[in-house]
Amino acid sequence: MSGTDSAADVRTLVVDDEQEVADAYALRLRDHCDIETAYSGEAALSAVEDSSIDIVLLDRHMPGLSGDDVLSELVDRDYYGRVVMVTAVDPGIEVLDMPFDDYLCKPVDREDIRAVIDQQRRILAYETLGEYFSAEAKRAVLEAELGTEKRREHGKYTDVAERAERLERRVRRLLADDDVLDQFDAIDREEV
Incomplete structure (x- = not known):
């Protein structure tokens, strides 16, 4: 990768309980980074545990284990990576206490999601x-x-x-x- 500025080797996990939404983001990131998808909070935690995920794109509103719960669990597990909330939930004052690295409000276009991956890759x-x-x-x-x-x-x-x-x-x-x-x-x- 020397001499390039590419996110091609960054490992990204898209987490959304709406499969078509997660798959749409994965499609936007195809050929941009190494991408996995999870359709529940439990599946997200399993994916992070089973592989070296660098960036998690995390929906907040999910049944069962919410994105907020997943975020809290990632902190408890000393997850070493970056977390970007990608959600339709309007941020409120409670986000001040949440340990995420970036917050994108849906819908997110292709350029913005790629740009956030590039930015978070460089930070990490x-x-x-x-x-x-x-x-x-x-x-x-x-x-x-x-x-x-x-x-x-x-x-x-x-x-x-x-x-x-x-x-x-x-x-x-x-x-x-x-x-x-x-x-x-x-x-x-x-x-x-």
Whole structure:
């Protein structure tokens, strides 16, 4: 993806109890991003649990588990991604206490839904990049300063190394410009 500004690799979940609405949004996003659909709150939570979803487009008004309930459950599960409410429910003062990242009122046209995916992908990419830099800096300095045997003795080192690898894969998938990763890698963190 280097050198492009595309959402092609972002994994998006469209959640709406009206199947034709969810499918219409999925159709608008076809060839723009990797898209899944869920037609209930329960199915949405299952999809997020079973795969690495980057962005959730979430309807608020659904029978059973409402979009508000799904949003609350995502927070409780430490969901690491972006949530955009896409709904016909007019926002009220209660939205001030809701932990979503954007709010679109239906109907949403093709350009707007694609634009919000692009925007949220970039935000998530840079958030993930910051976390990657932190984990990778710790891993790199310990690798430079401690021998292999000493590093193996500490589970925390293994945890941070694995976390850095996961974050790097996600950043490379989401971030259009790999140059910032190359610049980070070029910094010498070893003792002189």
